[in-house]
Amino acid sequence: MKGYELRFAIMPLLALSTALPLHAQTPPGNSAPRLTAIVDPIPAAADRNFEGVITLDVDASLITRGIVEVQERVPVTRPGPIYLLYPKWIPGDHRPSGSIDRLAGLQITANGKKLGWRRDTVDASAFRVDVPAGVTVLTIEFQYLSAPSSLFTPQMLRWSSLLLYPAGYFVRDIAVQAALRLPDGWTGASALSSGPIGSTASFDTVPLDTLVDSPVLTGRHIKSLDLGANVSLAAAGEKEEQLTVSPKQLEGLRSLVEQADRLFGARHFDRYAFLVSISARNGGTGVEHHRSSENYEDDAFFTSPDENPDAQTILPHEYAHSWNGKFRRPADLWTPDYRTPMQDDLLWVYEGQTSFWESVLAARSGLLSREMILGRFASLAATYMEAQPGSRWRSLQDTTAEPLIFRGSSPSPSWQRDFDFYTEAALLWLDVDQLIREQSAGKRSLDDFARAFFGPRDGDWGEVTYDFDDVVAALNAVARHDWGSFLRRHLEQTDGTAPVDWIDRGGYRLVWRDRPNSYDLAVDKADGITDYTHSIGLTLGAGNKVASVLWDGPAFKAGLSPRTTLVSVNGVPYSIQVLEDAIRSAASTRQPIVLGAKDEDGEHDFSIEWTGGLRYPWLEKAVKGIAPLDRTLSPLPR
Numbered sequence: 001m002k003g004y005e006l007r008f009a010i011m012p013l014l015a016l017s018t019a020l021p022l023h024a025q026t027p028p029g030n031s032a033p034r035l036t037a038i039v040d041p042i043p044a045a046a047d048r049n050f051e052g053v054i055t056l057d058v059d060a061s062l063i064t065r066g067i068v069e070v071q072e073r074v075p076v077t078r079p080g081p082i083y084l085l086y087p088k089w090i091p092g093d094h095r096p097s098g099s100i101d102r103l104a105g106l107q108i109t110a111n112g113k114k115l116g117w118r119r120d121t122v123d124a125s126a127f128r129v130d131v132p133a134g135v136t137v138l139t140i141e142f143q144y145l146s147a148p149s150s151l152f153t154p155q156m157l158r159w160s161s162l163l164l165y166p167a168g169y170f171v172r173d174i175a176v177q178a179a180l181r182l183p184d185g186w187t188g189a190s191a192l193s194s195g196p197i198g199s200t201a202s203f204d205t206v207p208l209d210t211l212v213d214s215p216v217l218t219g220r221h222i223k224s225l226d227l228g229a230n231v232s233l234a235a236a237g238e239k240e241e242q243l244t245v246s247p248k249q250l251e252g253l254r255s256l257v258e259q260a261d262r263l264f265g266a267r268h269f270d271r272y273a274f275l276v277s278i279s280a281r282n283g284g285t286g287v288e289h290h291r292s293s294e295n296y297e298d299d300a301f302f303t304s305p306d307e308n309p310d311a312q313t314i315l316p317h318e319y320a321h322s323w324n325g326k327f328r329r330p331a332d333l334w335t336p337d338y339r340t341p342m343q344d345d346l347l348w349v350y351e352g353q354t355s356f357w358e359s360v361l362a363a364r365s366g367l368l369s370r371e372m373i374l375g376r377f378a379s380l381a382a383t384y385m386e387a388q389p390g391s392r393w394r395s396l397q398d399t400t401a402e403p404l405i406f407r408g409s410s411p412s413p414s415w416q417r418d419f420d421f422y423t424e425a426a427l428l429w430l431d432v433d434q435l436i437r438e439q440s441a442g443k444r445s446l447d448d449f450a451r452a453f454f455g456p457r458d459g460d461w462g463e464v465t466y467d468f469d470d471v472v473a474a475l476n477a478v479a480r481h482d483w484g485s486f487l488r489r490h491l492e493q494t495d496g497t498a499p500v501d502w503i504d505r506g507g508y509r510l511v512w513r514d515r516p517n518s519y520d521l522a523v524d525k526a527d528g529i530t531d532y533t534h535s536i537g538l539t540l541g542a543g544n545k546v547a548s549v550l551w552d553g554p555a556f557k558a559g560l561s562p563r564t565t566l567v568s569v570n571g572v573p574y575s576i577q578v579l580e581d582a583i584r585s586a587a588s589t590r591q592p593i594v595l596g597a598k599d600e601d602g603e604h605d606f607s608i609e610w611t612g613g614l615r616y617p618w619l620e621k622a623v624k625g626i627a628p629l630d631r632t633l634s635p636l637p638r
């Protein structure tokens with residue numbers, strides 16, 4: 001429909017709508033309820049001192065049976081209603097991920113008498129208790145339940161799952177004294193303690209936000225490593241032998257600490273503990289804290305560090321968050337308690353720039369080779385240049401809403417582009433870095449921004465908040481440019497383009513070869529994937545199953561979907577060799593590639609139009625000598 005036709009088509013409708021009564025949609029005679037206004041009875045967080053100290057006893061001795069017993073004593077100063085809150089918006093998760101579904105057996109008593117409680121009808125993480133006269137302390141007991149596990153599986157105790165706190169206060173104003181009991185023979189590590197934690201521990205009184213920010217890694221086998229300068233690493237694994245660290249990896253981790261100090265020029269912690277949980281079940285994730293980080297790595301993390309390059313970027317990522325995310329935090333993401341909603345619109349700085357630093361610090365520290373990081377950048381650039389069609393409808397800015405949207409899996413990631421505020425934003429920061437280097441003739445870079453923006457106030461482990469304009473002002477202090485327009489254009493555009501000017505500015509070019517670069521090769525192997533995204537537009541997983549189909553790609557257009565299993569190629573029984581030979585020869589025969597695939601409905605042939613051969617992205621140096629991008633990846637001198 002053309003514009004003018006649309007105008008005429010709409011006019012009669014407009015005329016009609018003004019002539020109808022207000023409740024045009026309700027047929028006469030139908031019942032029509034009136035709105036019941038929601039009144040929030042729970043007091044908002046206020047910056048005032050909480051009188052007294054909450055004592056929190058956590059008994060995790062039955063944790064392998066999936067039971068943690070909590071007993072808590074909360075001082076109260078007057079009779080009447082109070083609200084006790086279970087943490088809901090968890091820092092680092094960027095969403096209301098609190099584990100209220102795991103809380104059971106809640107009992108609240110005072111002076112030996114059981115008190116009733118009632119859950120709020122709007123906020124299921126809030127409990128109202130009417131405090132009788134003469135009561136000075138409430139005793140709260142509940143269990144935190146989880147799936148039973150082996151006696152040897154490491155566990156991460158997150159205090160946010162193990163307490164209730166009174167509504168009406170900033171959590172930094174509530175003092176808590178916690179004690180912990182672990183299973184016999186288990187030990188633990190946490191930023192709460194400068195040394196190892198035995199099977200029972202009593203911690204110093206700390207503000208509630210510090211406690212929640214200080215998880216405890218615990219298990220049967222724990223190994224501690226000193227990374228120098230008050231930074232340690234505690235690793236817990238199912239088996240002792242999973243915790244053997246090679247001298248090269250240890251050197252890389254120590255160098256990571258050094259390189260971060262040189263980059264940021266200040267620290268926002270007194271001591272720092274990498275808490276590394278090693279298990280075959282871990283997928284490679286992490287959660288940041290001010291003085292520690294949760295790092296969930298698979299069982300090859302220490303023993304075969306070259307096996308999965310992405311796994312090696314988790315520690316640099318979480319460490320960089322101590323500066324970017326914990327110390328400097330978006331003003332609307334910072335919340336005074338765990339009930340106030342977090343707003344995620346600046347996650348392209350919080351997570352995006354951290355994703356930039358994870359690669360840069362991994363390269364500078366030697367945790368990953370420069371070749372590996374260049375392969376990673378090539379892979380990301382290629383994805384956003386031609387294999388993320390979702391950028392035609394969804395802006396990078398809009399992806400920052402994903403923590404509130406995501407429900408565990410995305411049916412079509414290339415079209416939904418769920419968490420691109422990590423990876424595409426990392427490319428955006430590469431663009432910023434290379435633009436600063438070009439404009440300053442190599443004298444300045446994003447390092448200068450990092451030092452100025454994340455570095456001030458050595459030793460301060462509070463939070464300093466910022467907004468979009470603060471980011472622009474800090475960039476302008478490094479190199480004058482219309483950064484506001486530059487960033488907004490990249491954040492808001494939906495034209496399918498990607499921030500890849502850094503490739504040319506950085507002295508490289510993206511080229512296509514018929515075999516994967518070393519990064520893609522390693523990651524695909526670790527993930528059990530064979531990747532044809534940039535040729536026929538699909539990836540294959542275990543058992544020849546189609547793992548993903550690129551939206552609008554050749555396989556997609558032929559009608560293939562991820563639930564199918566490949567059985568033949570051009571009539572010949574399927575093997576990787578047969579498929580790759582067929583993709584290669586179609587480049588000269590110009591004939592479609594016919595894939596036989598089966599699903600529960602039977603076997604079908606899919607005719608794929610693709611004559612471009614096998615294609616994998618590489619970054620190739622386009623200049624002689626040291627390129628600007630090489631400088632980004634070079635270790636900072638002392």
Ligand SMILES: [Zn+2]
Pocket residue numbers: 288317321350351354
């Ligand atoms: Zn992160």
